[in-house]
Amino acid sequence: MVKIGLEIHCQLTKLESKLFCPCKADYRSFEPNTNICPVCIGLPGSLPRLNQKAIEKGTLISLALNCKIPEKISFFRKNYFYPDLPKNYQITQFDAYGHTSIGNNGKITIEGKEIRITRIQLEEDPGRLIYEGTSEKNKITLVDYNRAGTPLVEVVTEPDFENPKQVRVFMNILVDLLENLGVSEPSLEGAVRADGNVSIEGGNKVEIKNVGSFHDLEKAVHFEITRQQSLVERGIPIELETRQWDDRRKITVSARSKEEEQDYRYFLEGDIPWILLDPKYVDQFKQNMPESIASKRDRYIEQFKIPAQVADVLSSDKFYSDLFELAHNEKNAKEVANIITTDLMGFVDTKEKRQQSKLTSKHLSDLANAIINNTITRNSSKSALQEIVKTGKSLNEIITELDLGHVSDEFELSAVIEKVINEESIAVKEIKEKPETVNFLVGKVMKKTKGKADPSLTLELLKKKLKIY
Amino acid sequence: MNLEISALKYLDEIKNENFTVEEFISKTIEHIKKIDGNLHAFLSINEKAIQQAKEIDRKIKSKEKIGKCMGMPLSIKDNICVKDTKTTCASKMLEDFISPYDATVIKNLKSEDAIIIGKTNLDEFAMGLTTEFSAFGPSKNPWNTDYVPGGSSGGSAVSVSALECIASLGSDTGGSVRNPASFCSTVGFKPTYGLISRYGLISYSNSIEQIGPLTRTVEDTAFLLNIIAGQDPMDNTTIDNKGENYLKNLDAGIDGKKIGVISEMTKNVDKEVSSATKNAIVQFEKLGAKIEEISLDMIDYSVASYYTITATEAGSNLARYDNLRYGYDFDLEGYEFNSYISKARKNFGPEVTRRMILGGFVPSAGHAGKYFLKALKVKNKLTAEINEAFTKVDLLISPTVPILPFKFGEKIDDPVALFLIDFNTVTANLTGKPAISVPFEISNGLPIGIQIHANTLQDKLVLQAAHALEKTTNLPGVSI
Ligand SMILES: [Zn+2]
Numbered sequence: 001m002v003k004i005g006l007e008i009h010c011q012l013t014k015l016e017s018k019l020f021c022p023c024k025a026d027y028r029s030f031e032p033n034t035n036i037c038p039v040c041i042g043l044p045g046s047l048p049r050l051n052q053k054a055i056e057k058g059t060l061i062s063l064a065l066n067c068k069i070p071e072k073i074s075f076f077r078k079n080y081f082y083p084d085l086p087k088n089y090q091i092t093q094f095d096a097y098g099h100t101s102i103g104n105n106g107k108i109t110i111e112g113k114e115i116r117i118t119r120i121q122l123e124e125d126p127g128r129l130i131y132e133g134t135s136e137k138n139k140i141t142l143v144d145y146n147r148a149g150t151p152l153v154e155v156v157t158e159p160d161f162e163n164p165k166q167v168r169v170f171m172n173i174l175v176d177l178l179e180n181l182g183v184s185e186p187s188l189e190g191a192v193r194a195d196g197n198v199s200i201e202g203g204n205k206v207e208i209k210n211v212g213s214f215h216d217l218e219k220a221v222h223f224e225i226t227r228q229q230s231l232v233e234r235g236i237p238i239e240l241e242t243r244q245w246d247d248r249r250k251i252t253v254s255a256r257s258k259e260e261e262q263d264y265r266y267f268l269e270g271d272i273p274w275i276l277l278d279p280k281y282v283d284q285f286k287q288n289m290p291e292s293i294a295s296k297r298d299r300y301i302e303q304f305k306i307p308a309q310v311a312d313v314l315s316s317d318k319f320y321s322d323l324f325e326l327a328h329n330e331k332n333a334k335e336v337a338n339i340i341t342t343d344l345m346g347f348v349d350t351k352e353k354r355q356q357s358k359l360t361s362k363h364l365s366d367l368a369n370a371i372i373n374n375t376i377t378r379n380s381s382k383s384a385l386q387e388i389v390k391t392g393k394s395l396n397e398i399i400t401e402l403d404l405g406h407v408s409d410e411f412e413l414s415a416v417i418e419k420v421i422n423e424e425s426i427a428v429k430e431i432k433e434k435p436e437t438v439n440f441l442v443g444k445v446m447k448k449t450k451g452k453a454d455p456s457l458t459l460e461l462l463k464k465k466l467k468i469y
Numbered sequence: 470m471n472l473e474i475s476a477l478k479y480l481d482e483i484k485n486e487n488f489t490v491e492e493f494i495s496k497t498i499e500h501i502k503k504i505d506g507n508l509h510a511f512l513s514i515n516e517k518a519i520q521q522a523k524e525i526d527r528k529i530k531s532k533e534k535i536g537k538c539m540g541m542p543l544s545i546k547d548n549i550c551v552k553d554t555k556t557t558c559a560s561k562m563l564e565d566f567i568s569p570y571d572a573t574v575i576k577n578l579k580s581e582d583a584i585i586i587g588k589t590n591l592d593e594f595a596m597g598l599t600t601e602f603s604a605f606g607p608s609k610n611p612w613n614t615d616y617v618p619g620g621s622s623g624g625s626a627v628s629v630s631a632l633e634c635i636a637s638l639g640s641d642t643g644g645s646v647r648n649p650a651s652f653c654s655t656v657g658f659k660p661t662y663g664l665i666s667r668y669g670l671i672s673y674s675n676s677i678e679q680i681g682p683l684t685r686t687v688e689d690t691a692f693l694l695n696i697i698a699g700q701d702p703m704d705n706t707t708i709d710n711k712g713e714n715y716l717k718n719l720d721a722g723i724d725g726k727k728i729g730v731i732s733e734m735t736k737n738v739d740k741e742v743s744s745a746t747k748n749a750i751v752q753f754e755k756l757g758a759k760i761e762e763i764s765l766d767m768i769d770y771s772v773a774s775y776y777t778i779t780a781t782e783a784g785s786n787l788a789r790y791d792n793l794r795y796g797y798d799f800d801l802e803g804y805e806f807n808s809y810i811s812k813a814r815k816n817f818g819p820e821v822t823r824r825m826i827l828g829g830f831v832p833s834a835g836h837a838g839k840y841f842l843k844a845l846k847v848k849n850k851l852t853a854e855i856n857e858a859f860t861k862v863d864l865l866i867s868p869t870v871p872i873l874p875f876k877f878g879e880k881i882d883d884p885v886a887l888f889l890i891d892f893n894t895v896t897a898n899l900t901g902k903p904a905i906s907v908p909f910e911i912s913n914g915l916p917i918g919i920q921i922h923a924n925t926l927q928d929k930l931v932l933q934a935a936h937a938l939e940k941t942t943n944l945p946g947v948s949i
Contacts, residue, residue, distance in 0.1 A: 038570050042789045044563065045550045045572060045669040047704050079785050081810050088788035141806075143793070265832045267781060267841065270676030272705055 002225055004167060005159035007195045008214070009152050010178055011125065012057050013185045018149035019124045020048030020091065027146040028188070032130075040149035042086035047271050050075075054151045055102070055275060057183045058122045059285050061153055062103025064177055064292065065117050072276050074100045075122075075269040080262060083143050084127040092123035092154075094266045102153075110169045116158040125150040153183075159197065159205075164222040167196070171214045173293075176316045180293055186214075187351050198224040203231075203238030208252055211245045220245045224252050296321055304333035310341045319354055320344075326361030327368070335368035343382045347389045358392025359385075366395040379451035380404040405452060410461065413445075413453060417461055420444045431466055438462055472500055472632040473946050476541055476689040479635055483529070483539045490529070490540030494522040494584060497542050501587070501633045504949055509608045510627035512547045513555050514587040521584050528582075536582030537696060543578060544634040546625050547588035548595055549680065550669040551575050554585075558671050559603035560593045561816040562790045564797040572669020573704065574638060574680055574697045581696050586634050589624030593818045594787060595645055595673045597621050598890050601881050602820040610653060611947045613914055616874045619649030625683045626653035630947050636689050638697075640670055642678035643775050644869075644894025647906035649683070651869035651918030654908040654944060656684045656935070659894075660694070661926050662901035663708035666701035672786040674779035677898040687907065687936040691715035694928070713929060721933050724757030727862040728934075733768040734867035734893045734920075741912040742868045749866070749909055749919045752941040753934075763858050763865060767851040768896060772888055774851070775895040776824075777831050777844035784828025787821065790814065823884070852900040859924040864934050867893050869906035869918035893920060903928040907935045908944055 015025045021039035024030070038046040055073075062069050076094035093101035099119075106117030127148040133139040155174065161167050171194065175186040186192045194217045199205040208224055211217050228238050243252040291299075296315035300306045306314070314320050320340050328336045344364075348354045367385060370376040376384060376399060387398045399405055420441055421428055431437045438459065445458045470488050482488060498518060505511050515521075525540035545551060548558045550568035552575070557563045571579065578585070592602035600607045600623030608623045610616040611631040618627045622639025626649030629637050639646040641659035650657025659681045670680050682693040694715040701707045735746055750760055792799050792813040801809055817825065831840035858865060871892055880886045897904035902925060906918035919938065923930045 041794055043569070043795070044556065044558070044566065044671040044789070045548075045568070046570075047668050047672075047706075049703060049705050077785050079788060081788065081791065081807075083791075083793060083806055086789065086794065088791060089785050263834045265781070265784070265829070265834075265837075267785070267832055268676075270706070270782065271672075 001201050002162055003159040003199050004161035004164075004221055005197045006155075006157045006161070006167065006170070006217075007197075008155045008171075008174065009125075009193045010155065010184050010186070011188075011191045012054060012151040012153060012183050013188055013191050014183050015051065015053055015057065015151050017051055019051050019054050019122065019151040020149055023149065025150050027150060030146045032142070032144040032146060035146040036148070040086065041145050042088075048091060048269075050272050050275070051151065054122055055277075056285070057151075057181075058102035058120065058153055059277070059282060060181050060289065061155075061178065061183060062106065062120050063282070063286055063289055064181055065103065065106040065108055065120065065155070067103030067106030067117055067120055068099070069103055069277055069282050070099045070101075071279065072100070072274045073102055074274050075272045076266045077269050079265045082126065083141065084129050084145075084148070086127065086145060086148050090124060090126065091269050091272070093121035095119050095121075096266065108170070108173065110166060110173055113160070113162075113166065115160045115166075115170055118156040118158055120156070121154045123152050123154060124148070125152050159199070164218045164225070167221050168218040171217060175214065176293055176318075179318045180316075180321075181290055182318070185351075196221050196224075198228065200225065200228045200232065200238070203228055204240035206238065206240070207242040209242055209244055209255065210247075212247055216245065216247065216250075219250055220252060223250065227252065300337070304328070304337070306334060306337045310337050313341050313345075319348070323359075323361055323364060327364035329365070332365060332368040332372060335371055336364055339364060339368060339381070339385065343385050344389075347386055357389045359389045360392075363388045363395060370395060370399075374454060375399075376404055377451055377454065379446070403450075403452075410457070413449075413458060413461060416445055416448050416453070417458070417465060420448065421465065428466065431468060435468060438466070438468065470496060472497060473685075474635070475686045476635050476684065476692050477686075479541050480539055489522075490525045490584075491519060491522040494518050494540065494542055494586070497586060497633065504631060505633060507609065507614065508611055508627050508631055508633075509606055510589055510624040510631065510633055511544070511587040512557060512559065512590050512605055512624070515554070515585055518542070518584050518586055525582050525584070536580060537692075538578060538581045538583035540582055540584050541636075542586035542634045543583050544587050544589045544625060544628040544637040545575065545585055546591055546595075546622050546637070546639045548591060548640055548671040548673075549575065549638060550671070551585055551588065554588065556588070556671065557605075558594045559591045559605055560818065560821070561604045562792075562796060562814075564604075566795050568669075570669065573666035573701045575669060577697050587628075589622070589628050589637060589639075591624055591639075591645075592621040593821050594671070594783070595621040595640055595642055595678075596783070596820050596824055598644070598648055598887055599877075599881065600624065601877065602818055604818050607877065610874055611949060612653065612874070612911075612916060615876050616915065617652065617877055619652030619870070619874065621645040621649075622657075622683065623649045626650050626655050626657065629653070629655045629683050629685060631949055632946075636682055636684040636693060638680055638693075639683050640673075640678055641681045641894075641898065642674050642779060643891045643898050645678075646681040646683060647869050647894050647904060647918070647920060648890070650906045651908075651920075652874040652916060654911065654916035654918070654947070656682075656687055656690050656908065656939075657906045657918075658682055658690045658694075658931075659897055659904050660698065660928050661708070661903045662898075663706050664698050664710060664903070664926070664928060665694075666697075666704040666707050668701060668703035672782070674782040675786060676782060677778065677901070687905070687932055687939050688716065688719060690905070691719050691932050694932075698928075708926070710926065710928075715929055715932055718929075719932060719936050722756060723753065723864070723934050723937050726758045726864060726934070728753055728758045728760050728864045728866055729763030729858060729862035730760060731768070731865050731867045731896075732762050732764045734871070737892075738868055738871040739873050741873055741910075741915075742871060742917055745910040745912065745917040746868045746919065749938065752938060753866070756937050756941070758864075761862065763862060765851065765854045765858060765896070767847055767854050768892075770847045771851055771895050771899055772892055774844040774847035775891065775899060776827070776888060777840050778848065778899075780824045780828035781832040781841050781844075782828070783821075784825050784832075787817075787825060790817075848899045851896065855896065855900045855902060855922075856924070863923065863927075863930065865922040867920050869893060869920040873912065873915045873917065897922055901925060903931045905931050905935045907938050909938070909942055911944060
């Protein structure tokens with residue numbers, strides 16, 4: 001039996017400031033060592049001051065993962081020397097002396113399987129080491145403390161996963177959930193990092209560290225299972241060890257570090273007093289929780305009769321579901337959902353494109369209504385949407401500018417049809433034996449009107465003209 | 470112009486234009502230059518002090534708004550950060566560290582127009598009781614320069630008693646303000662934990678230590694508290710004192726108050742100290758207090774608990790001194806990280822090294838249960854005991870230090886003997902209670918202080934009792 005457990009570190013990138021000082025939580029745009037202050041570089045005499053907003057976000061995440069939230073929580077020091085760690089200890093949470101982390105004993109169900117969440121803890125991110133130089137001789141290490149103190153949430157699971165696919169599904173769900181809660185932007189580089197531990201029947205537990213992107217986690221776990229199984233087949237015992245994920249070669253390699261012997265001498269962080277989490281305070285959060293992805297999905301299906309696949313896509317992406325919620329009404333919901341999941345997705349498939357997009361929910365609902373009222377064809381609506389995303393102009397402006405107005409005038413359309421019948425005499429002759437040829441003629445009319453012709457009216461007029469019933 | 474003057478008297482003299490700030494500061498600096506080569510209270514002197522004095526004089530003359538301290542010279546223990554000033558903790562490790570920011574207490578004092586006259590000597594990182602562990606040489610007791618001044622805030626106590634400043638700020642982790650105050654015959658106060666911001670105080674054992682004033686009179690301590698006490702957003706452990714005015718009703722007296730004499734703290738003491746304690750009890754009775762004996766069983770374990778907790782926290786608090794970001798001159802190129810770290814951290818002195826080794830051991834896996842966690846249990850039980858005692862009495866008293874000041878070198882090689890000198894002072898730190906040392910007798914030229922504790926946030930009651938006791942004495946100043 002394969003057992004896999006995960007430890008996921010997720011930066012709370014939606015917070016304004018670091019966990020214990022006012023420096024920016026969004027350190028990515030700074031020159032090295034400019035997003036720092038006496039607190040986050042651990043100057044003598046400086047003291048941490050807790051960012052209360054981080055407690056709120058931690059509470060939200062714990063609730064979303066169905067965790068128990070203790071009535072009082074505390075912080076601990078994890079002591080070890082490392083150049084990216086300004087104080088040579090990390091302020092984190094620790095459950096060995098009772099539940100004092102922000103969340104514990106949660107669970108989440110994926111594909112019918114329950115994954116238990118051991119605990120959720122808040123902690124500070126260390127700085128970053130940058131290695132330069134190629135050979136051992138000229139190798140240098142640079143330290144950038146801009147990241148030091150960035151708020152992190154660590155989610156620790158029980159070893160409940162049985163295969164790499166479950167790991168992938170879980171990570172996708174978790175990442176969507178964190179985004180949906182408005183606590184993190186998992187797409188940012190380094191915002192979500194995961195460690196795994198893998199054991200197979202009769203073998204010791206092996207930790208996999210350093211998996212930089214959560215997409216690689218599934219691969220790392222898969223590699224590790226295969227490696228361990230082949231050891232067992234050859235009768236070689238599986239050692240208790242820590243292995244690093246080699247991102248380039250896509251394999252795990254023995255870390256050969258003293259990781260296991262490391263004694264962190266955890267003890268209570270006296271500079272941060274106990275934090276009382278009144279159950280009433282927690283209840284308030286429960287009531288004001290953003291709707292979960294699953295509940296959104298079910299609601300979309302039930303209320304608006306949106307197909308399950310479309311509802312899946314809409315609900316799991318906060319950017320889409322936020323747009324949808326603001327654009328739809330009872331009448332146009334299905335159409336709005338349709339526009340988002342068929343056309344819009346192609347135009348805003350990256351973070352940059354989303355940021356640049358000029359589209360508002362008003363645009364979306366206008367567009368859906370126009371389609372429903374036949375003022376624009378579905379075909380033209382795609383061009384209109386593209387233009388809206390680019391320019392942000394109103395739908396009416398764009399219809400006029402690009403001449404996308406619907407041709408539903410019978411007289412105008414008849415003239416075009418007349419022309420097509422004259423030009424396509426061969427097809428017209430075939431129509432008695434092959435009635436489906438009429439669709440070919442509809443296509444020709446659409447082409448001549450640049451897609452603006454009402455397809456059903458065109459068909460009706462064509463049939464009349466050619467006397468096919 | 471007399472340098473032997475209390476803070477409040479100084480303010481009167483300045484207000485009455487009996488002398489200018491510049492005159493007083495100049496004379497103080499002259500005095501420091503004359504005597505400090507021998508006493509070594511200071512590690513550095515503020516070169517801009519006279520310039521700052523002139524500016525305050527100008528403000529006074531032109532009737533501009535002037536801060537409460539009116540240019541009074543204060544000395545600051547060299548483990549409290551003063552902007553653009555060396556803050557060394559009397560350690561080679563921080564020999565070249567210049568703080569880029571002011572501690573909250575310094576900010577408050579500066580905004581009230583105090584002049585920081587200089588930074589005072591201490592045992593390295595505040596670990597010690599004699600200043601003998603300063604990396605830059607010990608301070609001497611002005612009452613007899615063959616004797617230690619006490620510690621770790623020894624330089625602060627010396628500077629106050631030898632008239633090198635009006636008052637001083639020290640830090641008290643296990644008696645480091647009260648012990649030298651007792652040995653040098655000054656007032657020394659350790660407030661309720663959280664009353665004064667620790668932001669900018671270089672941590673030794675952060676869960677129990679506090680900044681505290683050393684002054685000539687109890688009134689002066691109350692005066693300084695009004696400026697430096699209270700909640701600070703920069704220190705999450707500070708507590709709201711509701712804007713208490715510590716000078717108001719300071720002379721309320723202690724008529725009718727119940728005072729407990731802590732029996733464990735009066736048992737194994739020098740006979741001069743024992744006699745002084747008895748005399749103090751007589752004075753308290755005369756002032757109308759009711760005296761009873763109180764026993765706190767856990768006190769016998771307090772020193773062991775204290776050293777276990779402080780070593781653990783010190784091991785962590787001092788870990789940041791890896792010389793990567795600041796520290797002393799050291800070329801780190803060419804080292805592998807682990808060998809670099811052990812090399813760079815060799816600059817700690819013997820006592821700090823001793824406590825860090827202890828601090829690496831007592832909370833480690835497999836030993837924490839036997840040492841660190843037990844020490845925390847003692848702390849909790851002791852706190853429960855003292856809380857219980859304060860349901861019966863208003864104040865608890867004892868001698869501040871069980872023994873008289875002693876000569877240099879007498880105990881430095883005997884860590885256990887040194888540890889026991891803390892016996893009477895660590896309880897206030899472990900339990901977070903306020904405690905003061907008041908100069909009470911001079912026995913054969915050596916000072917003896919009496920210690921008064923009260924319950925959490927009853928800091929004012931401590932000051933009222935100390936003020937009442939102080940008024941019964943008429944002690945000479947030191948002759949220099
Ligand atoms: Zn910072």
